[in-house]
Amino acid sequence: MLRLPQLLLHATFAVGAWGQSYSNTTTYTNPILAKGGADPWVFRHHGWYYMTYTTNDDVTLLRSQVLTDWNNAESKALFTPPPGMNYSTDLWAPELHQLNGTWYVIFTADPRNDSPSPEVDMYCPYNCPAVHHRMYLLEGHGSDPWSATFVYKTQLDTFDQFAIDGTYFQHTSGLYHIYSCWTTQYTAWPANLCITKLENPWTVASPFSERQIISVPSLPWEKTPYGRAENDRLSSNEGPQQLTNSRTGQEFLVYSAARSDNRNYCLGLMELAPGGDPMNPSDWRKHQYPVFYQNPAESAYGVGHASFVKSPDGTEDWIVYHGMQDPTNGWSARTIRTQKFTWNDDGTPKFPKPGYGPYDAPSGQ
Numbered sequence: 001m002l003r004l005p006q007l008l009l010h011a012t013f014a015v016g017a018w019g020q021s022y023s024n025t026t027t028y029t030n031p032i033l034a035k036g037g038a039d040p041w042v043f044r045h046h047g048w049y050y051m052t053y054t055t056n057d058d059v060t061l062l063r064s065q066v067l068t069d070w071n072n073a074e075s076k077a078l079f080t081p082p083p084g085m086n087y088s089t090d091l092w093a094p095e096l097h098q099l100n101g102t103w104y105v106i107f108t109a110d111p112r113n114d115s116p117s118p119e120v121d122m123y124c125p126y127n128c129p130a131v132h133h134r135m136y137l138l139e140g141h142g143s144d145p146w147s148a149t150f151v152y153k154t155q156l157d158t159f160d161q162f163a164i165d166g167t168y169f170q171h172t173s174g175l176y177h178i179y180s181c182w183t184t185q186y187t188a189w190p191a192n193l194c195i196t197k198l199e200n201p202w203t204v205a206s207p208f209s210e211r212q213i214i215s216v217p218s219l220p221w222e223k224t225p226y227g228r229a230e231n232d233r234l235s236s237n238e239g240p241q242q243l244t245n246s247r248t249g250q251e252f253l254v255y256s257a258a259r260s261d262n263r264n265y266c267l268g269l270m271e272l273a274p275g276g277d278p279m280n281p282s283d284w285r286k287h288q289y290p291v292f293y294q295n296p297a298e299s300a301y302g303v304g305h306a307s308f309v310k311s312p313d314g315t316e317d318w319i320v321y322h323g324m325q326d327p328t329n330g331w332s333a334r335t336i337r338t339q340k341f342t343w344n345d346d347g348t349p350k351f352p353k354p355g356y357g358p359y360d361a362p363s364g365q
Contacts, residue, residue, distance in 0.1 A: 028068035029357035031335035035071075038260070038322040038334040039093040039165075039239070039305045042067070046144055049309070051320075052094040052105070053336065059094045059105055059138065063146055067309065067318060067338060067362050078105060078150045079138050086111040086155070087136045093165045093239065093305070096145055099175070099201045103140035103148050106156065108133055108164040126233045128188035134158060135166040135179060137202050157204040159211065161185045163194075165238045165305075168201070169278060171251070176278050177204065178253065180238035181213065190232040192216045193240055193255060195279060206279075214281045215255065215270060221290050222257040226264055234259050237268070239305040248347040250274075256304035257290065260334075263301040263327035266293035269348065292319070292351040300354035301327040302334065313364030317341050323354055 039054040051062040051070060058080040064073040081088045087109035094107035110132040120131060135156040142148030156166065156177060166179035174197055181194035193215040196206040217235040220227035224234035239256035253270040269287040276283030294301045306321040319341050324333040339359060344350045 025068075026361055027358040028361050029359070030337035030339075030355070032068050032320075032338050033070040033336045036332075036334060037336045038331070040320045040322060040336045041093070041095040041307045042309045042320045042338075043096065043307070044309055044312075045098075048144075048146070050096065050145055051336075052096055053322075054092050054094070056090055056092070059091060059107055059150075061096065061145065066365055067311070067320075068365065070336070074146075076146070078140070079152065081109065081152075084111075086132070086134065087152075089113045090133070092133075095167055095307075097168050097201075098145075099168065102201075103142070103145050103150070104153070104168075104201050105138035105140070105150060106166050106168065107136055107138070108166065109136055110134070123186040124188040125186075126188040126231075128162075128186060130164065131162055131186065131188070133162055133164050134160075135163045135177070139202075154202050156202060158194075158196075159208045162191075164191075165240065165256075167240050167242065168198075169195070169240075169242050169253070171272075171278050173277065174198070175201065178214075178240045178242075180236070180240070181211075183213070188233075189235060190217045191236040191238055193237045193253075197279060210279070212279050212281055214253075214278075214284050215268075215286060217257060219257075219268075219286075219288065221264070221266060221293070222268065224259040224262055224264060226258075236260075241307055243308050243349060245343060245347050245349075247343070250347045252349065253284070254291070254306060254308075254349070256306075258304075260302070260304065261330035263294055263324070265302040265304040266290040267304055267306060267321075267351070271348070287348070291349065292321070292354065295353045295355055298353070298355040299325045300356070301325070303337075303354045311340075311362035311364055316363050317343075317349075318362060319351060321354070 037053045042051045059078045062073040092108040114129045137153040138150040139153040140148035140150040162182045169176040199205040243252040251272040258264040269291045273283045301324045303323040320338045322334045341351045
């Protein structure tokens with residue numbers, strides 16, 4: 001059943017710190033940001049939830065005291081790129097991480113509004129509008145991300161090849177960069193998952209010969225259209241996110257598959273073997289079925305590019321993701337949603353069916 005967004009039951013309103021007005025309810029409905037958005041990255045720090053998401057033009061940070069309603073959240077631009085740079089246009093999927101006491105924003109951008117010249121495009125076997133996309137970093141110093149001042153740091157080396165949706169993967173053996181990549185500079189499709197080891201958050205330690213592809217879209221649900229056999233055009237693995245089972249210590253990589261403007265966009269799951277090396281592809285096990293996918297009964301389509309966060313009291317796990325009600329409208333139809341998830345007996349995440357609610361609010365909210 002379709003429901004109007006932000007239908008709040010038994011609602012009261014309160015004013016939190018800094019004068020922010022927020023809803024204090026026992027239930028909520030999706031989407032949690034009415035104006036739309038995609039590629040949400042959410043984390044909790046010192047009593048606040050923070051969110052970044054794709055705006056295309058800049059890196060915007062929101063903060064809210066509740067996870068389930070961002071319509072009245074405070075907002076500020078952390079970074080607006082100057083024109084004429086390699087990172088001036090199409091800023092996608094920013095993530096904000098605190099590493100060794102310093103804040104880093106990792107994001108995707110390109111110099112040409114996703115439009116290569118014919119002299120470049122001709123090298124690609126398929127059309128390759130994203131051929132110039134690369135990964136970039138901002139650096140911020142301060143006790144919290146809201147008061148920190150962010151400056152452009154550097155381009156994160158991906159060997160002058162296509163790279164989008166980069167994230168940090170933190171492991172006992174070190175820090176890694178996992179991102180969506182092509183096999184070669186002009187391959188165009190499929191989009192795979194690559195990993196490199198980092199010397200520090202802005203320096204890649206792996207030479208190109210050591211870069212590893214740990215996943216390719218080989219399963220029917222990872223392809224667009226579903227089960228495409230004749231070629232790999234539009235088949236994607238992207239949006240990787242680290243997820244750790246705090247009870248068992250199991251390390252997972254949740255990623256998006258198929259195509260982000262399509263009803264079939266979904267989440268896949270990879271698990272790192274106990275004691276495994278993140279740089280060794282054979283130490284990763286891909287689950288053979290998607291773990292979070294469309295729910296036509298509730299018109300919840302194209303669900304993917306997730307991040308993960310705890311409830312205010314730390315007792316519950318929540319997935320924040322984007323999806324569509326009308327997949328025929330493609331990227332413009334995406335909105336940001338959240339739902340609680342639990343864990344299976346084997347330690348893998350147990351995600352719910354995507355929908356609109358109403359759902360119980362997070363514990364402690």
